[in-house]
Amino acid sequence: MTVQMNVMISADDIQAKVKQLGAAINQFYANSNKELVLIGLLRGSVIFMADLCRAIEKPHELDFMTVSSYGGTSTVSTRDVKILKDLDGDIEGKDVIVVEDIIDSGRTLSKVMEMLKTRNPNSIELCTLVSKPSRREIELDVRFLGFEVEDRFIVGYGLDYNQKYRHIPFIGEIGL
Template structure:
């Protein structure tokens, strides 16, 4: 079996850039939430790598939890904006500062529907942290409170992002060769 790196056209964000940015984000979050009841909420599966690194870069006490959500439409190929919670949080959000941790903010449809759903659970605040943002694809009015990198409208994988459940384990963010996903 060939290494998965052969499918990458070029590296968009290097492993070193990711490490530096996560350290920077962790320091900012630690300052902003000092003395508060912080809950980091990872949206699975893509955000798990970023979440693992980010929670170690946060230097204040915090709790973690996980959600699986999907936005679905017709044949599951387009998003209608309806959000289905596949795995809900295990914790009560009352009075907590919730920071949603995402791998990529793309159209924003799912998160623009998820945030109000979480706000109904009486948290102190709900904010968003994403390692990647594609503002050129945004269809919903949502902006991350913490953002690692803005990326162009290219098919990116690695650092938790996948194509057909592959490439999540790459230590960098790379652009997938079109021939891989246009088969």
């Protein structure tokens, strides 16, 4: 299969944005005496979160969740969010940032946020590298936003097509 890809966001632009987001997080939590926890939603957030955590000066923990709103091999969301891998640590009383690679409809992330709020964190914020506002079905308050893009099928820097292309250092539009 031949895949064509057009660069939408360069590797240099991504790294500059990650540094900006890290600086914004540093400033936002500068006066907080609470522990900070970054929660990455697997798998797409891993590359972004690895770079982001190095841009954050405040000591912090990393934790991960795997959630799914798809049943079996279906490509249609059931809208019933299932936790496939839960957090290893407790977030009660801590400042939490949920780190996501991309926000489309917002449905799954909205459910995740609801679940995490029941665990009594001190605060909970969202950080995403990419947002597709034209696809949003549920509005979310994204405190730390990287890039807004049009509704295109994109891959790279953690974003995948059939588990491929996560490794490329830029974000590109893919044409199959």
